[in-house]
Amino acid sequence: MRPIFVGLIGSLAILTASTATPQTAREVRGPAAIVPVTRPEPPARIVIDPPIPEMLALGRVVIQYRTENLRIVPVFGADAAHVSPRVGHIHVTVDDAPWRWVDASGEPITINGLPAGEHTVRIDLADANHQTLDKGVITFTIPEGPTASR
Numbered sequence: 001m002r003p004i005f006v007g008l009i010g011s012l013a014i015l016t017a018s019t020a021t022p023q024t025a026r027e028v029r030g031p032a033a034i035v036p037v038t039r040p041e042p043p044a045r046i047v048i049d050p051p052i053p054e055m056l057a058l059g060r061v062v063i064q065y066r067t068e069n070l071r072i073v074p075v076f077g078a079d080a081a082h083v084s085p086r087v088g089h090i091h092v093t094v095d096d097a098p099w100r101w102v103d104a105s106g107e108p109i110t111i112n113g114l115p116a117g118e119h120t121v122r123i124d125l126a127d128a129n130h131q132t133l134d135k136g137v138i139t140f141t142i143p144e145g146p147t148a149s150r
Contacts, residue, residue: 041086044070046125048136056142061111063138065090067125070133072106080128088133091124102130116144 045068055062070086080087089104094111103109109123118141125134 041084042069044068044086044088044125044127044133046090046123046134046136048123048138050138051140056140059112059114059116059142061109061114061119061121061140061142063109063111063121063123065109065123065136070125070127072104074104076128076130078129086127088125088127091126091130091132093122093124095119096122100124102126114142116142 047066047068049064052062052064067088070088072089073087074089075087076089089102090109091100091102092109093100094114109121111121118139120137120139122135122137124132126132
């Protein structure tokens with residue numbers, strides 16, 4: 001064997017031996033980002049902006065919101081209620097309809113196809129078990145006219 005080749009094999013053997021000790025995920029990545037709740041947390045809040053006026057003029061409703069003391073993520077169930085930072089989602093109801101939808105994307109709410117006139121959207125901030133933690137209601141008007149039908 002050539003001396004360079006033998007040296008390369010020896011180096012690989014040393015590297016393999018030094019990395020053979022298994023490392024846990026915690027050792028490599030650090031503690032988990034979500035940890036069990038050990039003390040009371042401040043209440044969760046939702047802050048809702050009015051719909052974007054330029055979109056209303058086109059007949060579209062785009063509502064931006066943000067949360068405080070809660071992260072919007074698609075995680076549900078009893079076990080998720082006991083983690084920190086707190087996780088949850090929103091429930092959206094339009095014009096007091098008997099139905100609502102759940103959104104866990106954290107993206108702005110977009111509604112299309114509402115007729116011209118006044119409308120109300122209720123947004124409930126919910127925990128992983130669908131219990132309401134905070135809510136907000138906004139009222140807006142979609143204008144009449146040719147641009148609203150696009």
